[in-house]
Amino acid sequence: MKHYLISLDAGTTSIRAMLYDIASKRFVLTAQQEVAQSFPQNGWVEQDADEIYYKAAYVLNRCVTAAGAEQIAGIGLANQRETVVLWNRETGEPIAPAIVWQCRRTSEFCASVPAGMRKTIADKTGLPVDAYFSASKIRWLLEHVPAAKSLLAEGKLCAGTVDSYLIFKLTGNFVTDHTNASRTMLFNIHTLDWDDDLLSYFGVPRTILPDVKPCTEAMGEVRFGTARIPLAGVAGDQQAALFGQACLTEGDGKITYGTGLFLLFHTGERCVRSQSGLITTIGYSLGSKTVYALEGSAFNAGSCVQWLRDGLGLLATSAESEQLAVSVPDTGGVRFVPAFTGLGAPHWSSEARGLLSGITRGTTKAHIVRAVLESIAFSARELADCMQRDSGICLREIKCDGGASANDFLMQFQADILGITVNRPVERESTALGAAFLCGISLGIFGEKEIASYRSCERLFTPAKDNSRQEMWYQEYLKAVQRALMN
């Protein structure tokens, strides 16, 4: 029996390979490389796909060398989503910089999509029309990169997301998985196939796109010297985190408290359309079973704590926010709305801006810090309310991860304000864990039902029996949001 799996986590700012010890159920080694981003024009964000591949190969090699290729059962992959690469099928060389998910260069085109088409797109893909998703980025590249036209004519052009580029380079196969495909805005999440109407609307020929497979399909083999290691188990990063948190049943949800906040809510094998502008996405697919999720995000969460620390100088470290927050019984009427860059679901305002209200002569920095932490929990509550209303499914428990999930005050407050348990795992690298789990299932090392036993809880935050005070504060917060929207 081989001892290890490798999780390759190709994120936006860094690429990591982590060695997962199957017996101890822990990561035992991490190799990491930063990835550069460039900003050639206002609102444009690019990366070098070659760099992504070389750094992925480098970190993989570090893990393989450390463990010995013969000890590695397989490699699972999780990756930044929506980012687009165009490459030459014969040489594997990218023909243009990758357009990163944050890039806004196609906003104008997206704004011009007529209402009828928007509805068709939302019905088929679960996505609102936005420059964030891959379709308009591929369209832009096909129009603006001269080599794309000639390669297309010769039948040598490939277009794909970061997973498909890495799999192509590592194994030679041109494939992607359901979760990554579901973020392109070209993929019909009901039929599980590229959609001809959408391909035609965006001018993307089917021939340049990869084959789409379930997350647990064998994608190919990676050579290390004479050894060949299967690459199996692929998902976009947020979906991998959902799986890594063992959210395996309808009503399970996870929140990642990083720079921003991501809530994914498992809606079972039912594809729920949101009335609040949330995204419907494929959560994961295990063979022929496809699970759907609702996804909502708040643009600013941990970034607000960074602002307290670096912008206002109120904190020496992010962790210090906890001591200050618990040093006061409440915010003294202060409310904060984390709208530095507008507000997402359910408000969708890019004009809204941050707001601090209710300040008196008695306000201290502890009150302000506490108001900021509470606002993070309130924005998650707004998303959770939308999801439960849209789906008619109750959230049963929240599994948490990300940097700010280390904050006990925030996690307890979150439990109180949601009225459900917040469950914090020992291993908070949920994305990498999800890739390892998908890989292990794909290789038959463990079954879906065992996954829950591979995740251990570090601490449960149970909601206060009486949360009427917190509920009143939430209503105050909602009023402050209305003021932020009037900006």
Ligand code: ADP
């Ligand atoms: P990302 O992956 O988005 O870069 P991380 O998951 O690494 O983010 O989390 C980093 C964020 O978490 C930072 O914005 C930081 O301010 C915040 N953070 C880290 N520790 C704490 C803490 N103990 N309390 C509150 N916020 C924290």
